[in-house]
Amino acid sequence: MENQMKRGLLEVCVLAAIKSEDSYGYQIIKDMSSYVEISESTLYPILRRLENQMLLTVRTAEHNGRLRKYYHITEAxxxxxxxxxxxWRELKQIYEFVTREVKND
Structure with a gap:
């Protein structure tokens, strides 16, 4: 898959992972793991990009004596x-066109 497309899809997946509740890095990876493989070294740059684009916000909270960053999805x-x-609806139509069976008359 083209790197730019995959990067965009991973960004959307990260947003979807925090859509219903705030979360932190390890939990985001865990939540995504049954759908897509993502490593910490891939996730954290995505989180920074999404924050810079104002698609999420970050807050720090103490958890078991350590500081943990929690990510929250914004209206944007x-x-x-x-x-x-x-x-995705448009991409799905393109996919269906590309993978259609061609009938020989």
């Missing part, structure tokens, strides 16, 4: 997910 992040759903 929710709008990005909605836009992806629309884009």
């Amino acid at each position: 992040g929710l709008a990005r997910l909605a836009a992806f759903e629309e884009e």
Whole structure:
């Protein structure tokens, strides 16, 4: 898969992982693991990019005596997910066209 496309898909997956509740890095990886493989070295740059794009916010909270960063999706992040759903419909039509069976008459 083209790197740019995969990067965009991973960004949307990260947003989807925090859509319903705030989460932290390890939990995001765990939540995504049954759908897509992502490592810490891939996740954290994505989280920074999404924060810079104001698609998520970060807060720090203490957990078991250590500081942990929690990520929260913004309204702009929710709008990005909605836009992806629309884009996906178009991509699905393209996929169906490309993989269709050609009938020989």
